[in-house]
Amino acid sequence: TANLAGKVVLVTAAAQGIGRATALAFARAGAKVHATDINTDALGSFGGEAGISTHRLDVLDTAAVEALITETGAVDVLFNCAGFVHAGSVLTMKDEDLDFAFDLNVKSMIRTIRAVLPGMIARKDGSIINMASVASSIKGVPNRFAYGVTKAAVIGLTKAVAADYVGDGIRCNAICPGTVESPSLESRMRAQGDYETARAAFISRQPMGRLGTPEEIADLAVYLAGATYTSGQAYAIDGGWTI
Ligand code: NAD
Numbered sequence: 634t635a636n637l638a639g640k641v642v643l644v645t646a647a648a649q650g651i652g653r654a655t656a657l658a659f660a661r662a663g664a665k666v667h668a669t670d671i672n673t674d675a676l677g678s679f680g681g682e683a684g685i686s687t688h689r690l691d692v693l694d695t696a697a698v699e700a701l702i703t704e705t706g707a708v709d710v711l712f713n714c715a716g717f718v719h720a721g722s723v724l725t726m727k728d729e730d731l732d733f734a735f736d737l738n739v740k741s742m743i744r745t746i747r748a749v750l751p752g753m754i755a756r757k758d759g760s761i762i763n764m765a766s767v768a769s770s771i772k773g774v775p776n777r778f779a780y781g782v783t784k785a786a787v788i789g790l791t792k793a794v795a796a797d798y799v800g801d802g803i804r805c806n807a808i809c810p811g812t813v814e815s816p817s818l819e820s821r822m823r824a825q826g827d828y829e830t831a832r833a834a835f836i837s838r839q840p841m842g843r844l845g846t847p848e849e850i851a852d853l854a855v856y857l858a859g860a861t862y863t864s865g866q867a868y869a870i871d872g873g874w875t876i
Contacts, residue, residue: 635859638663642858643708645692645745646715648675650815651764654847655712655854660684662855667705692741702748707756710858711749713742714764718821719779731779738783739790746794750803757802762857763791765807767871784809788867795865804864806857811871812838813845840873 642659646652648670656668660682669690670676676687690701692715702708716738719730742763753759768774769784791807798805812818812835825831836844853870857863869875 635662635855637710637855637858640664640709640858641667641705641707642710642712643667643669643702643705643745643749644712644714645669645690645741647687648672648678650817651810651813651847651850652712652714653678655714655851656685657682658848658851658855659710659712659858662858664710664858667701667708669701692744693736695744698744698748702745702752707752708749709753709756709758710760710762711745712762712764712854712858713745715741716764716766716784718777718817720776721778722776723778726778731782734779734783735786738780739786742787742790746790746805750794750798753803754798754801759803760858760860761791761794761803761805762854763787763805763807765791765809765867767809767811767869767875769809769867771809771867771869772875791867792865799864804857804860806860806863806865807867808850808853808857809867809869809871810850811845811869811874812836813847813850815847818844838874839871840876843872845870845872 642664644652644656647656647668656666660666666685668685669688671691673689679685765787766784768777768781770788788807791805795805822831
């Protein structure tokens with residue numbers, strides 16, 4: 634287990650799913666965690682968890698991102714976890730869905746990176762972890778056009794930031810999960826009507842025969858937060874989907 638004692642970590646979309654599990658794992662590794670989300674009710678479930686303070690943050694709002702970083706001060710580790718899955722192909726997707734996907738899945742990360750990076754550069758140390766997906770430049774997935782395009786962009790922005798700041802003590806890596814148990818995955822399965830069939834279909838695309846857990850993804854995030862000899866990489870953690 635990495636030792637993150639003394640590190641200040643900011644997590645977006647931390648109220649549920651992978652973000653929540655990762656905020657808890659960072660805190661267990663000794664970090665001081667700022668867990669942020671728009672869902673303040675769900676953030677309440679951290680209630681008094683040691684090492685975790687919660688903040689409302691809408692990552693679509695540049696001024697709010699800047700204001701929060703002014704409030705928190707130095708951030709050593711940034712975990713950009715916010716993202717949304719739209720259904721549709723290039724022909725059926727709505728233009729407004731693509732615009733929203735770029736704003737939430739890509740530009741939100743640029744906002745938070747711009748806010749924390751000058752401080753990281755000044756301290757010559759920082760780890761930025763961006764949530765991508767294997768549904769991206771790694772793998773085409775049916776009916777996930779806006780998602781695949783934007784998660785590929787996350788890998789591109791990760792590599793661009795890594796290349797520009799590798800000499801300044803900054804590491805910037807992407808996490809690319811397969812299918813992971815989470816509240817939004819549950820709603821996507823329910824929305825398909827026949828829950829059991831939808832669930833079986835999601836499981837069948839994972840060669841390991843099961844969905845991933847948020848905790849398994851959190852382990853990789855904790856590793857990357859402390860890792861000192863890797864940058865610009867897209868880490869697949871996908872139950873064998875892309876073997
Ligand atoms: P989730 O989708 O269940 O939860 C998402 C969280 O994001 C919610 O708490 C929501 O309130 C928050 N959020 C939404 N809009 C926001 C905004 N504007 N500002 C701040 N927070 C906002 O969680 P999940 O399924 O674990 O997904 C988390 C990330 O992991 C996403 O980027 C997703 O694309 C990625 N991912 C998930 C899977 C999966 O199978 N679950 C696979 C690959 C990648």
